[in-house]
Amino acid sequence: MDKTNLDWAKDVPCRNITIHGFCKYEGKGCSFKHDDSKRNNTAAISNNTVPLDPTKNISINDLSLSTRPPSASSTVTNPSLADSKKKFNLAASTFLPSSAISNAPSLAPTTKSVNKFSTLSPKLSDIPSFVPSGTFGEADSQSAANKFNFDTPAFLPASEVPSTLNRSPVPTNPYLAQPTDQVQPNPYAQTTDSLNPYASIGTSHQDFLYPQSSYPLQYHLYAPAPPPHLQIPLKGNEQTAETLFIPNELRETLLKKNESTLKTLPHSNLPELVGVYYSLVPLDNSLNKSDTTYGYNSSLYKAFSNVDGRAYVLRRIESVKISKDKSLSTINRWIRFKNSNVANVVDAFTSRSFGDNSLIVVYDYYPNSKNLIEQHFHSNLGGKPEPITPRALWGYTTQLTGAIASAHSKNLSIRSISLQKAIITSKNRLRLSDCGIFDILDYDEESSEEKAQELKQRDLKKLGEMLLTLAASASPGASKFSTKKDIIANLDNMDDAFKEALLYLLSDEAELSIKEFQKLIAPQLFEELSRVEESADYYEAQLTRELENARLVRLLTKLNFITDRPEYTQNAAWSQSGERYPIKLFREYVFHQVDERGKPVLDLAFVLKTLNKLDAGIDEKILLVSHDEQTCLIVSYKEMKDLIERSFRELSN
DSSP states (O other): OSSOGGGTTTTBBBBBHHSSOOOTTTTTTSSOOOOHHHHHHHHHHHHHOOOOTTTSSSOOGGOOOSSSOOOGSSSSOHHHHHHHHHHOOOOOOOOOOTOTTTTSOOOOOOOOHHHTTTOOTTGGGOOOBOOOSHHHHHHHHHHHHHOTTTOOOOOOOOSSSSSOSOOOOOOOTTBBBBOOOOOOOTSOOOOOSSOOOOTTTTTTTTTTSSSOOOSSOSSSSSSSOOOGGGOOOOOOOOOOGGGSSSSSHHHHHHHHHHHHHHHOOTTBOSEETTEEEEEEEOOOOOOOOOOOOSSSSSEEEEETTTTTEEEEEEEEEEOOOOTTTTHTHHHHHHOOOOOOOOOOOEEEEEEEEEEOOOOOOOOOOOTTTTEEHHHOOOOSSSSSOOOOOHHHHHHHHHHHHHHHHHHHHTTTTOOOOSSEEEEEETTTEEESSOOOOOOHHOTTTOHHHHHHHHHHHHHHHHHHHHHHHHHHHGGGGGGGGSSSHHHHHHHSOOOOHHHHHHHHHTSSEEESHHHHHHEEEEEHHHHHHHHHHHHHHHHHHHHHHTEEEEEHHHHHHHHHHHOOOOGGGTOOSSTTSSSTTHHHHHHHHHHBOOOOOOOOOHHHHHHHHHHHHHHHSSOOOOEOOOOOOOEEEEEEEHHHHHHHHHHHHHHHO
16 A cells, blocks of 8 residues: 555545544545535535524514424435434524413523623524424413313223233133132232231132242251261261151152142132032143043042042043933942052042033042153153153053952953053052043943953053053164064063063953963062062151150140149249249250350250150259259259159149
8 A cells, every 4th residue: 555645545434524523634634535415414404594693682472483383395304414413513403392381481592691601612602593383372272181181081990991902822721710800919918817828728718829839848947968978977876867757758748748638729610519529629730621531521620528528539521421320330349349559439420510411430539649651751740751660660560460450350341541541649659540430431231241351351452552652662772663573572671571471462362361461470579569568668667756756745745734834823832942843944954055155055856855865754864954043953854754744643633
């Protein structure tokens, strides 16, 4: 680039114009392009306005106001002029509000004000005045019209305005009654209701918009167990606070089941009473009634019985036409049938509480249960599906085999063997649900032995298909094949005994026997029996530990009955120096201890250890000291126990 030849810069815009709006080197050696179009447009605007004479006092009456609104042709269409409005322009006119009345003081710059600032800028005296586009008469009438308009519709609260807007296509719960004309409650308003947040749980007054927390409460005063890599090895005579109570995992599982049992659905559009059952809560994870296993739409509800107060499950089959009452009598055989792997049938009846002729079949309620699809394939609650292991498959096989064998021995067929109807009620505990419904829907008075045998064969076929589906999902390589034999042969995770059992169930033999199938899986039956007995031993041990947990409650009740009796303040035996005074000191020793800084000591292990020693009445001696440290007593736990028993008998007599 030649520095002496600057012709190349004549078409390049000067940066001073872009940054500062002017170039002080223009005409003084700056070779860049200086565009004068903006300044020419600004000068044209200044020439079209009427300048103010700073030597005169101008009032509003002296201004010439146009009564016509600005036309579209008068708007600025020049892009360069539009750009000039974005910057500060000294030629801008003075603003005068259109709502000024005729007797308003002058807003135009007077001689005094102009002369005051005339020394600041030489162009200040040339600033034109702003000329509004409307008359003051119109402004007055428009201002008056804006103050109050009788045609304006009256204000209505949001709860009273009928909604005419298009609703969002968000799916709503069909079991919840949509509130109409109801003002939402203010959670911060002061009311005269009970301050107990649990006072209305399970009633229709529970606020559905603010549900209670579903996390199990921490009832014990100890922190959760540390992770395994942070646990300190304990000696044989040492134990932690967790070992004093029921295990956390088991406790939370039982609490969640109890919470699900007591859960209600307020403000629902479900019937208040169906037969002798009330407080219906839908259990279907999907809001769409898509379960057409029986050829009809069906739904599932939890309800409480007016007879015994227990929770049950109601299976509703919609719009069923039952021709004869004898079909309902077939459910009596299922009511008498009991098996640990079959959901117990309680009752069956028809009802018009839902507005149609519905068939209602009642079963025992197993809270927080999942079917095999929810357990192993996809979870509707947001959790991860549990992987299928060979041990779990063998457990399902043996449990289902036992349920089918027990039903066939009573000349009953399950007819509802599928992944949707097999439910997990607890860890690795499987039950068959919805038994007896097909016996009502497909009732045949002329049922023969051949048909009963055909239904039993169908049960075994469905068992084989369900086990094959579970096993194939655990072996991804087996799903590539089309025939059942090829799929079974490529089940890499399963042993040969399981493959042989599947081949028997899925074979084309005319006669399948449940007894023959039991012989094939007999070794696994004994292993499953061993696991069941181990589980029973575990739960029995936990129950044994909680068997006498009420002893400390009884002991604490006696202590509180005896201490601080105001009616015995004048009795010498109950005074500060009386016979019962050690009981008061013992209570302070257990519950009112402080550390060296005067802070309360909250040691649960110390409280439990001391109360257990008192309940046992051992000969160990302790030192009891009053708060003022003026009284010191040395007594044994045995003496304290005798004193408490004697004082309590005196109160009871």
